[in-house]
Amino acid sequence: MDFRLLSELPDNLAGKFILLRADLNVPVQKGDVTDYTRIDRLKPSINFLTSRNARVIVLSHFGRPKGQPNPEYSLSFLAPVLQERWSVSVAFSKDCCGELAKEGKSSMNDGDVLLLENTRFHKGETENNPDFSKKLSQLGDYFVNDAFSAAHRAHASTVGVTQFLPAYAGCLMEAELEALNKALENPVHPVTAVVGGAKISTKLELLETLITKVDNLILGGGMANTFLKAQGHEIGKSLCENDMLETAKSILEKCESQNCKLYLPVDVVAADGFEQNSPHDVYESNKIPQNRMVLDAGQKSLGIYKGVLDGSKTLVWNGPLGAFEVEPFDSGTNDLASYAGKLTNENGLISVAGGGDTVSALEKSGSASQFSYISTAGGAFLEWLEGKTLPGVQALKR
Ligand code: AMP
Numbered sequence: 332m333d334f335r336l337l338s339e340l341p342d343n344l345a346g347k348f349i350l351l352r353a354d355l356n357v358p359v360q361k362g363d364v365t366d367y368t369r370i371d372r373l374k375p376s377i378n379f380l381t382s383r384n385a386r387v388i389v390l391s392h393f394g395r396p397k398g399q400p401n402p403e404y405s406l407s408f409l410a411p412v413l414q415e416r417w418s419v420s421v422a423f424s425k426d427c428c429g430e431l432a433k434e435g436k437s438s439m440n441d442g443d444v445l446l447l448e449n450t451r452f453h454k455g456e457t458e459n460n461p462d463f464s465k466k467l468s469q470l471g472d473y474f475v476n477d478a479f480s481a482a483h484r485a486h487a488s489t490v491g492v493t494q495f496l497p498a499y500a501g502c503l504m505e506a507e508l509e510a511l512n513k514a515l516e517n518p519v520h521p522v523t524a525v526v527g528g529a530k531i532s533t534k535l536e537l538l539e540t541l542i543t544k545v546d547n548l549i550l551g552g553g554m555a556n557t558f559l560k561a562q563g564h565e566i567g568k569s570l571c572e573n574d575m576l577e578t579a580k581s582i583l584e585k586c587e588s589q590n591c592k593l594y595l596p597v598d599v600v601a602a603d604g605f606e607q608n609s610p611h612d613v614y615e616s617n618k619i620p621q622n623r624m625v626l627d628a629g630q631k632s633l634g635i636y637k638g639v640l641d642g643s644k645t646l647v648w649n650g651p652l653g654a655f656e657v658e659p660f661d662s663g664t665n666d667l668a669s670y671a672g673k674l675t676n677e678n679g680l681i682s683v684a685g686g687g688d689t690v691s692a693l694e695k696s697g698s699a700s701q702f703s704y705i706s707t708a709g710g711a712f713l714e715w716l717e718g719k720t721l722p723g724v725q726a727l728k729r
Pocket of ligand 1: 529530552553570627649650652653687689
């Protein structure tokens with residue numbers, strides 16, 4: 332990798348301040364964190380640094396406070412949570428720069444962690460303002476970026492600070508980059524991509540890129556309906572983007588010319604409505620009745636998809652195969668996810684998934700832990716899959 336890694340830092344960091352960019356933009360309900368994944372995945376970097384006696388100053392954004400202090404978006408509630416999850420002493424500073432941050436810094440001992448207030452309380456953060464970046468950088472001797480999920484934004488705390496401090500990739504950043512690299516940059520072929528979700532329009536760039544990189548493309552979810560319609564099938568009341576029919580046709584043609592084998596459902600589960608246990612039946616994809624909507628893939632399709640996975644060495648997955656929030660229309664996603672998990676364990680399939688609803692869909696299926704890697708990043712994961720350069724990653728390059 333052409334990044335500086337934590338192992339390249341001096342062995343003893345006593346008295347040294349590490350400015351660590353984390354992504355603590357965690358899901359919260361009524362003041363309680365509802366998913367600790369992002370926090371727990373930062374632990375390897377925290378352990379690495381504190382065990383070498385470093386003083387770790389943590390920077391993060393939280394929500395969208397639009398450049399002004401706003402108690403609703405304060406990170407203060409997280410200090411005790413981090414202390415418990417990371418098993419280190421974590422203090423809190425009411426500002427991420429200036430006198431308050433300097434005061435917090437001066438009370439630190441070796442091996443301590445200081446959490447700074449939301450970086451987005453200052454306009455300079457999202458503007459990537461050089462003066463603000465410089466102020467942040469004055470808090471540390473080294474900068475470590477462990478926030479892959481924020482790397483698609485060129486902000487002061489992800490990009491600007493690297494102008495002023497030697498920058499390193501943290502353990503989570505390293506793991507994300509390694510997994511993504513294995514999945515698409517230098518993958519073992521055949522590579523299969525599963526792309527599901529609601530709409531083509533939000534995944535157009537993704538599809539265009541994947542076509543050029545993968546051997547098989549399995550399309551599911553609401554977006555598959557538009558493709559079925561573009562192929563001349565009736566799709567009843569199903570979700571469909573009529574303004575994307577031509578685009579769908581052109582994607583079908585590109586798949587042919589790029590030798591990317593495209594798989595659409597040959598049978599579907601179609602229901603009366605988008606509700607739990609709505610009356611439903613399985614139909615061939617060319618016999619969808621007018622009064623029903625497609626909400627999942629059928630068994631025959633799943634059998635074909637499993638055969639494709641059997642012959643694959645690498646799998647990239649984004650988006651559910653059906654309306655996974657509404658039972659029983661989560662079955663297709665659950666079934667294929669558990670099959671992918673099994674192949675990962677038993678056949679050495681490299682399986683990487685991420686982006687938006689994908690993580691919750693796979694968590695719900697109970698198979699997420701069997702995948703080789705589940706990315707904690709939403710937008711950054713998608714932009715990376717789309718082949719874009721992520722400014723936060725670029726800024727870390729030697
Ligand atoms: P995305 O955020 O684009 O990955 O889309 C995820 C959403 O797509 C979930 O909320 C699913 O309920 C929805 N979805 C998947 N399949 C269908 C379908 N056949 N009809 C309607 N919505 C669907």
